[in-house]
Amino acid sequence: MNALTTTTKPNPMQTFLWLLKREYWEHRGGFFWAPLIAGGVVIAIALLSLIVAETTAARHGIQLGGMNLDTIAHNMTAEQVAQFNSGLTVGLMGLSIPIMITLAFVVFFYLLGALYDDRRDRSVLFWKSLPISDLDTVLSKVVAAVLLAPLLAIAATIVLHLAFLVLISGYAGLHQVNPLPLLWNPAQLVSLWLKLILLIPVNAVWALPTVGWLLLCSAFARSKPFLWAVAVPVALGAIMGFTHLLQQLSIPSAWYWKNIVGRILFGVVPGGWFDIGGNGAFSTLTNGDNVNIALDRFGLVNSLLSWNRILGALASPDLWIGAAAGAGLIVAAIWFRRRRVETSV
């Protein structure tokens, strides 16, 4: 029997799914557990706050309850309902910030190690003994970073939102308040979650320069990829600062730090693009004197997540110039993955 005639082409899609599964197996802790734990911490803090509130209230003889949220809801004007919904969305979004920060850290260090750790422990020799191209290997790490990890973080966010609402409802129920009409608005929740999911591709395109740069350092470094990733852009900036090179080109040095260093190191922070190509709503929110101002701006958060805002970001050249640069860096990472097998030689 001629062995070669029985060669079957492996299904490329299937191979890619296995590669993603591989990434998940290796990084279950970061991708799956870390966001859940971050959400758990938020819930624990919320629970503690409620307990403290409850005991303080009891100690001072303050009597809560007797309120009827139902009646309140009925008495609210349409504008007030919208404000409340808007506030609830802000609150739920705010709750998810610890998860998103965790995601950013996890993805940052995942990418730094993605093409380095297996070279250091030499298990790269096992992966390279299988019929998988370096292109697929590197792309699977890109997809794990910009798709798989964020999806799992959003799943954890959904769990957190539900747990939080259950907690608040339980608290309300404890005081004979019916939480259902105002807090449990499935359409609003689902639309919030859908928007979070729809933001993944935008975040992904925005993150490409960082993804590419970290993968390149990971594939290139013979040791200490973190140092390469951080020290090179910072040293470059410092040198240009000393020599006033940028000023001579009439480029403010802030431009370099924001558009180069910021984009290649902090692009994995979800929503980093909020501030570009739009009407500065994000700055309005952050510069607002207090949350009430933000809440007073009717549907501000919804506008933050509106199609207009997303399309505004997508129409911004900043996003796409960065994405092209990121793609170039990824190609360079693939090139090094092909040639630099071990860290020693």
Place this chain on the structure above:
Amino acid sequence: MNDVSATTTHIVRARGLAKRYGATVALDHVDFDIAAGRIVGLIGPNGAGKTTALKAILGLTEFEGELSVLGLDPRTQRTELMQQVCFIADVAVLPRWLRVSEAVDFVAGVHPRFSREKCLAFLARTKLQPTQRVRELSKGMIVQLHLALVMAIDARLLVLDEPTLGLDILYRKEFYQSLLNDYFDEEKTILVTTHQVEEIEHILTDLIFIKDGKLIVNASMEEIGERYAEVMVGPDKVEAARALKPLNERGIFGKTVFLFDGVPQAQLAQLGELHKPSVADLFVATMKGTYA
């Protein structure tokens, strides 16, 4: 174009294969062929270029010269090549976080020539448990797992780079026995490097000695048996033996053992008792002065 075996009789064909790391020459324009159905031992001292040669064959390093493996260019056709070539590079290169079951699932998922049934049958003979992680396994068990994965792949060339380094003798024996009994056949070719020459000498069909990036010996075991001979010579015939320019001599129990290359065996028989030299003795004799 896939029908490589019709156009090439050799599994590996190298012409002028060269590689240098800075000033160090790892491979110095070597030529060699490896035919199908052979078990080739690539033997050499540390730093002789063995691993470089293997890496070139596996497409893991750049090189100069011509090299074709199964009719493919390892530099540009690596992914196709890896469907037909397996390798165990050193011991314990399996990722430490991987579970036994995940390893089987993954290779089954990505390798079109992998047989899960075969692999599970091999694993059933070991103490490995599906849920165990590689980091929980002993070195010997890791090699058992790697071997089970590799033997379940219907590949044409298996490359082994020091596969039993650091294993105890039980694991070492079992390793080569499994390879011979359950894996090797005339369709398959094995290329192996090791320092434990004496353990693989009986399974080799071909021998390549490499020293300072050059091939010193490249012959089948039959040719080696015809070409090299050891004679145990009494004190009276030592001078006569030395006149025939032996490769090496060593004293043993008041007699002297000479190793000859290419001297007719009939002539040697007159000097004393003839032996077939062990590969280890041959190796020591041909590598004289390597580290001096």
